[in-house]
Amino acid sequence: MKLTDTQIQDLYTFTRKHYVEYYDVQTELVDHLANDIEAIWEEKPELSFEKARDISFKKFGIYGFMDVVEEKQRQLSKRYLKIILRFVKEWFKLPKIILTACLVWLFYEVQSFNHAFYIYATIYFCIISFEFIKMFQSRKKITRKQKTTGKKWMLENIILAQGVGNLALILFYMVDFSLPNNHNFLELSQTNRVFCASILVLTIIIAHVTVHVIPNKAEELLEEQYPEYKLV
Template sequence: MKLTNPQIENLYKFTRQHYVYHYDVQTELVDHLANDIEEIWQAQPDLSFINARDKSFKKFGIFGFMDVVEAKQKQMNKRYWKILLRFAKEWFTLPKIITTALIFLGFFIVLQIPYSEFILLGTLLIVIIFEMIMIYKVRKERKKKEKNNEKIFLLEEMIGTTKNGFTVMALVNLFNIINLTNFNFLEMETYLLVIISFILTVLCILFYVSNYVIPEKAEELLQETYPEYKIVKSL
């Protein structure tokens, strides 16, 4: 016995009710549930759809779909990092390497200015505030999409939120390190200033790539990851 379209739709609603928010993860779980329900019906043909569905769901254990969701998040997180590094590497090839070198020199020069730590702290604080505002806007947009029952893919949300979470965490940690350790860059050896300038340059590139480059290429990346993305979004 095959599942009907209304029963498939019921499975999508069922996964959503159990805190699976992303369409691609829902689809994977619905496929698994549908196949399992059909196997259950072969052994127990008189069992109702709801009972067969609940019996299949129990096989996921006490945490339900959470283990599957976490596994998919880890998998997509790795993919996001590969995308991030792919675009970041471009900044170390011509002609962008020239801009990268100028950013590095800019940091190196600033670090040798008196009270440079305060300049960095002030800049970091402004960037952190900007990032927090962006996170708020992205989350507000997600709630709007959920309210309109729009289908949201896992990578789609990562492009909007995970990047901000990573950037904020990195910037806050850097802010704390500079603020709590009372760095005096003028007393540091040149090689240390070079290392710090390089780290700041890399963070700057990651910030730009995650906040501007990847979002601009979001449609292309999502279609590359999900062959069904364009069709689903047009429904």
């Protein structure tokens, strides 16, 4: 006994009522529920759709769909990090590696300025602020799009908003880790000074990748993950 289209839509509504807001996760759960309901009907064909649905849902445990959502979040967050690494690696290949080396040298030389610490801190502050601004702008864009299409995608949210915000927090800790406690770069060893300059350049590259490169390729990346995304 197969589910009707109306029953499939009811399962989508059911997942939304149980706090699954992302269409891609809803679809996975609907597929699982539909297959399980059909299996239940093979053993107990007299059960109503609602009864079979509730039996299937109880198999998810006391937390319902939350474990599935969290696991999907972990999977796609890992995928997002791999996407970042993929584009960051391009900066360590010709010809971009030449620009990267020049930037490291430039910020190494900046350390000899009287106010070098504040120059570094200002750059970090601007980068992190821009990341958060981009995150809020993207969230508004996603909300508007969801109202138009009725669908929200988890990877899209990670690429355009959530991942950017989390990365901004990571970059904040990189600031604290890389800047000298005594505010004086010249008291550091040569190795540490090069390290500080390299961390700043890496931060700039990561920021460029997360707020410019990846969002511009978001459609392509989402179509790779979700073949049905291009139909939206």
